[in-house]
Amino acid sequence: MATVTPAPATPSSVQRLARRLDGSALYVFTGLAVLYLLLPVAVIVLFSFNDPAGKSNFVWQGFTLKYWLDPLGVPGLPQAVFLSLVIAFVSTIVATALGTLIGLALVRYDFRLQGATNALIFIPMATPEIVLGASLLTMFVSIGGPPFFPLSAVTILIAHIMFNISYVVVTVRARLEGFPRHLEEAAMDLGANEWTTFWKVTFPLILPGIVAAGLLAFSLSIDDFVITNFTAGKTQTFPMFIYAKYRIGIPVQVNVIGTLIFIIAVGTVGVTTLARIRADARARRR
Amino acid sequence: MGGFIKRHRWIAPYALLAPGVLWLLVFYVYPGIQMFIASFWSGTLETGFTFSVSNWTNYPDALQGASAQFVRSILYAGAATLLTFLIAYPLAYTIAFKGGHYKALLLFLVVAPFFTSFLLRTISWKIILGDSGLFLAPLKTIGLVPSDFRLLAEPVAVVSGITYNFLPFMTLPIYVSLEKIDHRLVEAAKDLYAGPWRPGGAIAGLVIGGLLGGVLGYIFEYSIPVFAIAAAAAGAIIGWFFISQSFTRVTFPLSLPGVFAGSLLTFIPAIGDYVNAEFLGNPGTTMVGNVIQNKFLVQNDYPAASALSFILMAGILVAVAIYARALGTEGLTTGRG
Numbered sequence: 001m002a003t004v005t006p007a008p009a010t011p012s013s014v015q016r017l018a019r020r021l022d023g024s025a026l027y028v029f030t031g032l033a034v035l036y037l038l039l040p041v042a043v044i045v046l047f048s049f050n051d052p053a054g055k056s057n058f059v060w061q062g063f064t065l066k067y068w069l070d071p072l073g074v075p076g077l078p079q080a081v082f083l084s085l086v087i088a089f090v091s092t093i094v095a096t097a098l099g100t101l102i103g104l105a106l107v108r109y110d111f112r113l114q115g116a117t118n119a120l121i122f123i124p125m126a127t128p129e130i131v132l133g134a135s136l137l138t139m140f141v142s143i144g145g146p147p148f149f150p151l152s153a154v155t156i157l158i159a160h161i162m163f164n165i166s167y168v169v170v171t172v173r174a175r176l177e178g179f180p181r182h183l184e185e186a187a188m189d190l191g192a193n194e195w196t197t198f199w200k201v202t203f204p205l206i207l208p209g210i211v212a213a214g215l216l217a218f219s220l221s222i223d224d225f226v227i228t229n230f231t232a233g234k235t236q237t238f239p240m241f242i243y244a245k246y247r248i249g250i251p252v253q254v255n256v257i258g259t260l261i262f263i264i265a266v267g268t269v270g271v272t273t274l275a276r277i278r279a280d281a282r283a284r285r286r
Numbered sequence: 287m288g289g290f291i292k293r294h295r296w297i298a299p300y301a302l303l304a305p306g307v308l309w310l311l312v313f314y315v316y317p318g319i320q321m322f323i324a325s326f327w328s329g330t331l332e333t334g335f336t337f338s339v340s341n342w343t344n345y346p347d348a349l350q351g352a353s354a355q356f357v358r359s360i361l362y363a364g365a366a367t368l369l370t371f372l373i374a375y376p377l378a379y380t381i382a383f384k385g386g387h388y389k390a391l392l393l394f395l396v397v398a399p400f401f402t403s404f405l406l407r408t409i410s411w412k413i414i415l416g417d418s419g420l421f422l423a424p425l426k427t428i429g430l431v432p433s434d435f436r437l438l439a440e441p442v443a444v445v446s447g448i449t450y451n452f453l454p455f456m457t458l459p460i461y462v463s464l465e466k467i468d469h470r471l472v473e474a475a476k477d478l479y480a481g482p483w484r485p486g487g488a489i490a491g492l493v494i495g496g497l498l499g500g501v502l503g504y505i506f507e508y509s510i511p512v513f514a515i516a517a518a519a520a521g522a523i524i525g526w527f528f529i530s531q532s533f534t535r536v537t538f539p540l541s542l543p544g545v546f547a548g549s550l551l552t553f554i555p556a557i558g559d560y561v562n563a564e565f566l567g568n569p570g571t572t573m574v575g576n577v578i579q580n581k582f583l584v585q586n587d588y589p590a591a592s593a594l595s596f597i598l599m600a601g602i603l604v605a606v607a608i609y610a611r612a613l614g615t616e617g618l619t620t621g622r623g
Contacts, residue, residue: 025528030380033373034395037453040410041402043420047413058413098306109299117303124314126550126606127599128558130575134582134595135317138324141331141588162313165306223404225561230582242405246565250409258406265401273390 041262048255055249067252071260074251080241081257083153087237088222091160096214098161099168100206106169107176125166132163133230140231151233159231160224164217171216175209208276215272219265325592335588348593352577356597359573362441362563363556365505366448367456368498370552371545373449374456378544382464396457404451408565411447412438415566439568442506447562452555456548463544464537471540472532480531487525487534495521546613554602574598 047057051064072078106117124132136159140148147154183205187197225239232240242254325344327335349356381392399407414420415437425431437443499517503510560575574594581591 026376026380026384029376030392033377034392036373036450037396037399039414040407040450041399043410043413044402044406047410058416098309101302102306105299105302109302111296111299113300113303117307120307120310120315124310126554126602128554128575128602130558130560130578131321131595131599132314134578134591135321136313137582138588138592139313139317139320142320142324142335158313162309165310169306219400223400225405226558229579239403239405242403242409246405246409255406258403262402266398269394269401273394277390 044255044262045259048252048259050252050255052252057250057252057255067256071253071256074253076236077241077251077253077257080236080238083236084222084238087153087157087160088218091157091164091221092214092217095161095164095217096168096210099165099213099217100172100210102165102169103172103176107173107179121166121169124163125170129163129224129226130230133159133227136162136227137230151231151235153235155231155233156228156235156237159227160221163224163227164220167216167220168213171213172206172209175206175212179205208279211272215268222261321592321595324588325596327589327592329589331586331588341589344589344593345597348590349597351590352574352594355572355574355577358571359557359575361505362445362448362571362573363553363559365445365502366452366556367549367553368502369445369449370453370456371549374453374460374548375545378457378461378464382461393458393461396454399450400454405561405565408447408451408561411443411450412565415443415446438566439571440507441567441571442508443566444563444571444573445505447566448556448559451559451562452552455551455555459547459551460541460544463541463547467537467540471536475532475536480535483529483531483534484526487529488522489525491521491523491525491529492518493521495519495524542613546609549609550606553605557602558598 047060048067049063049065050057050060051062051066052059053061067073072081102117102121105111106114106121136155137151140151140155143149179202184197184201187201188194192200223239224237225243228237228240229243236244238257242250245251245254323337324335326337326339326341327344328338328341329335377396381389381396385392416422417436417438418426419438422431422435422437426433426435437446496514496518498521500510500514502517503513506513557573558575560573560579563571563573563576578591578594578598581587581594
């Protein structure tokens with residue numbers, strides 16, 4: 001007992017080591033993986049406080065707040081951010097409306113073209129973005145007239161609505177499956193017509209799914225680069241602005257805007273998640 | 287209007303579908319057809335394009351001109367898919383089985399990178415992997431790596447960028463399929479003496495690790511034996527300590543649908559990606575996406591670019607079909623063996 005010589009490699013000590021590894025190694029690995037996922041985000045935030053000597057913002061030079069105090073002070077940047085927001089808003093509203101209707105049709109009704117419709121929803125998600133963008137560009141060029149050519153904010157919007165529809169359908173459908181149909185039947189039994197039943201019963205119940213789909217569509221649209229690159233022409237969204245400035249040096253303000261978008265997105269998702277958890281808890285208590 | 291729909295109920299689903307489906311037909315299906323037609327064009331943007339079936343030679347010409355990039359795309363996307371799997375599986379496993387109260391928070395952290403710009407994240411890796419960046423500078427000052435050692439502008443940087451950018455796509459489906467597993471099945475396996483699988487796991491880890499390490503060494507254009515030996519050692523350790531029979535016989539097979547979905551969600555965007563290769567690579571690491579992008583947006587060579595896009599799409603569809611058959615997830619979901 002007094003001797004503290006290391007235990008010989010008996011099966012039991014190996015087993016104990018294995019159990020200890022099993023207990024902690026996965027947690028350590030997970031911690032490292034999360035650090036790895038967040039490291040680039042931290043770099044984006046850190047370099048929004050950088051004071052670069054030249055035009056390129058790649059090397060840490062020193063701390064400054066001056067770009068945070070003037071976040072839009074680069075020619076073209078405010079317009080690009082504004083356009084990205086407009087396109088994200090409009091494409092989210094249109095795609096969420098169209099996708100929700102498709103989701104309702106797919107879950108609520110049995111009809112002949114169900115399989116074909118499912119395929120039409122799935123295949124765009126299995127197509128690389130570059131092929132989606134390139135085929136739209138080919139079509140816009142071969143039609144060759146307004147509103148498709150020259151490329152503009154309208155063609156970007158068309159593309160964003162297109163790729164967002166599938167994601168909305170998938171999200172809304174997941175929420176609709178397992179929907180308590182008896183609540184609708186109860187409303188009808190109490191004399192509500194279909195229109196009233198939809199707005200008073202169905203819609204409030206699927207609203208969380210619609211909101212989730214809308215948030216997903218918004219985030220996909222505002223960050224899209226590849227498809228936008230093919231359908232934008234000379235029009236600049238925020239990602240297109242970053243890409244255009246990449247070779248000549250990205251202004252620090254881009255990191256400031258990127259950080260702001262991150263904070264707003266995390267805040268929005270945090271708030272909606274908390275609201276949902278609270279609503280679920282309330283429903284369970286009842 | 288309500289009365290009309292009541293009298294013709296069969297119309298209802300089609301009325302709901304019509305606007306969205308029309309949008310997809312006009313702006314997804316039709317452009318696809320248009321691009322197929324464009325792959326038989328000849329001419330230039332200035333003089334106008336003319337269609338002719340005899341222009342089918344666009345396909346072999348395009349393939350020949352971009353064969354190196356095609357091969358590289360497959361290798362890089364394959365390596366990135368493998369690496370995302372190796373990182374995502376333990377991560378998803380921990381969240382699903384050991385996450386406890388932190389499950390929601392951990393899942394949130396996994397998707398958090400998506401809340402910043404994809405381009406900015408990729409550019410961040412340029413800063414991190416740079417010759418005197420966060421990662422290499424400390425290693426170089428303590429003399430662990432030679433001062434002329436680089437990561438940036440090498441294949442490893444491109445593959446790392448792709449791995450990073452698509453990691454959540456692999457993690458979430460694996461998490462979903464692990465989360466669904468009935469714990470009683472794992473316990474039943476343990477009751478039936480499916481304990482640790484030490485020698486078997488170590489040997490399997492050694493062989494699989496060695497093979498995969500060798501392949502990665504080849505793709506990264508570094509030393510194949512060094513990679514193979516290191517990966518074999520790592521595989522043997524993981525196999526000895528972490529792989530139990532209840533995992534190989536129950537948990538892992540039941541999670542295969544998630545692995546399948548995650549691999550597709552990673553591989554498909556990865557093979558068409560050109561942003562990582564452009565920002566993190568060099569002219570010798572270009573992928574097929576770079577060629578398509580350049581031909582469409584810089585050279586205005588629509589026929590060749592359309593042909594390349596079509597080959598890419600067809601290749602993906604064939605690969606997906608083979609992969610689905612090889613993994614046989616439909617057999618798994620119906621409860622085989």
